Amino acid sequence: MAYAVGHISGGHFNPAVSLGLWAGGKFLAKYLLSYIIAQLIGAIAAARCLYLILSGKSDFVDVGGFAANGYGDLSPDGYSMVSALIVEFVLTAFFLLVILGSTNERAPKGFAPIAIGLSLTLIHLISIPITNTSVNPARSTSQALFAAGDFTGQLWLFWLAPVAGAVVAGFIHKALFDKE
Secondary structure (H helix, E strand, O other), rough: HHHHHHHHOOOOHHHHHHOOOHHOOOHHHHHHHHHHHHHHHHHHHHHHHHHHHHHHOOOOOOOOOOOOOOOHHHHOOOHHHHHHHHHHHHHHHHHHHHHHHOOOOOOOOHHHHHHHHHHHHHHHHHHHHHHHOOOOOHHHHHHHHHHHHHHHHHHHHHHHHHHHHHHEEEEEEHHHHHOO
């Protein structure tokens, strides 16, 4: 997607990324609210589309967890809230450092989407068993709205941890790596 639409929107599909880029001095605050609203609308529309496809099966009952994010009883492997907070914070911070580093003007040109995509793949491989991988509050919100179960009650964590991790990474990058 970064190659397909990155030149149009900057490839922003994730409120945490937008806020991390703002913290890193790479995105204007005046655009944050409109981007986050668009990201939520897009994520909810995509989840609704998937829901409609799944519910078209003749023996459909419900979508189950629908890959929604959770901790405790709602974690794929029963990880605690503290584990979920740590993994979502650390992996989102890592993701933002990759985004900011690979898109830096001193980085090799044309390779950022590859680095970003591969890092997101690694993030998923690490955290799917723990939380079903958020690192994107819009995705977490959209899945929770359609999942069978009380995933909406845990959404606060999947906004707080990714946003905090992204903002911290943005400030770190700006302070340490974005010097002329």
